[in-house]
Amino acid sequence: MKRELNPSETNSIDLYKILVSAVMPRPIAWVSTTSKDGVDNLAPFSFFNAVSVKPPILAFAPALKEHNGKPTEKDTLRNIRETGEFVVNVVSRDxxxxxxxxxxxxxxxxxxxxxxxxxxxPSRLVKPKRVAESPINFECRLYQIIDFGREVQSGSLILGEIVMTHLDERVFKNGKIDMAELNPVGRLGGLWYCGIGDRFELKRPAKKRENAE
Ligand SMILES: Cc1cc2nc3c(=O)[nH]c(=O)nc-3n(C[C@H](O)[C@H](O)[C@H](O)COP(=O)(O)O)c2cc1C
Incomplete structure (x- = not known):
């Protein structure tokens, strides 16, 4: 038996809990931006992924928060609207x-x-700073923002084109990222996270090109 749940009849807190516990593990974008007044901002977002290689595009989605009783944009979204630039820093276990x-x-x-x-x-091509402690940084220029609504919990999908990548040689060896060395973390539901403890390889069905995704 599967229980049916219609999102239009479910309150947004319950829906949020279901989404974050069903769509997981999620990677985490640790996003640095600079406000138009020059304040360096940094915040994590797990509604995040890589969505295109040509052009190289990363996507993440801040939600509107409640501030003084009104739906309000988080600093990251406001800064990106105002400056068009951000850096995605990769979060390792440490x-x-x-x-x-x-x-x-x-x-x-x-x-x-x-x-x-x-x-x-300092970044090479954008104003927001990189997190020096993070092993991988992607400098991005805003490609597009898609606003899904103007209520608290409405997301805005931020698409950014990667214009420069920085890879620490401790994790980037012979043209490849060493998974164990990177030791990434994923976000689960509730307050849970995961590492890459239980991992396995799975061969693709035969006749696939070797470098196909
Ligand atoms: C691991 C993690 C993932 C998060 N993912 C998101 C997310 O995808 N969207 C969102 O709106 N907030 C997310 N948050 C909450 C934001 O990081 C938080 O609201 C932060 O204060 C926003 O900062 P800003 O106002 O400087 O942009 C996440 C928090 C954590 C700890």
Missing amino acids: LVEKMNQTSFDYAPDESEFDAVGLTRE
Whole structure:
């Protein structure tokens, strides 16, 4: 027996809980932006993925939050609308605590880099700084924003074109990313996360080209 659930008859908190516990594990984009006043912002987003190679596009989705009783854009979305630039930093296992701390709702004039003690590293082609401690950084220029609504919990899909990639040689060896060395984390439902402890290889059906996705 499967229980039917119509999203239009389900409150958004229950729907959120179902979505984040069913669509998982999710990768985490640790997104740095700079406000038009020059404040360096940093926040994690697990509604995230790579969605195109040509052009190379990353996508993630901040939701509107409630502030003073009104739906309000998170700093990351506002900064990207205003500046058109961001950096996606990859979160390895050793960074997960600091990543979590940057999800606190700091005031727009307070930098998460300083609040949690992370090192700013200049980017090559965009203004937002990179997280020096993160092993992989993607400098992105805004490609498109798709707003799904104007209520609290409405998402805005931010698509960014990668214009520069930085790969730490500890994790990038012989043209490949060493999974064990990267030690990535995924987001599950509730307050749960996962590492890459239980992993396995699965051969694709025969006759596939070797480098096909
Ligand atoms: C692991 C993790 C994943 C998160 N994913 C999302 C997400 O996909 N969308 C979202 O709106 N908020 C997400 N959050 C909450 C934001 O990080 C949080 O609201 C943050 O304060 C936003 O920062 P900003 O206002 O500086 O943009 C996530 C938090 C954590 C810890």
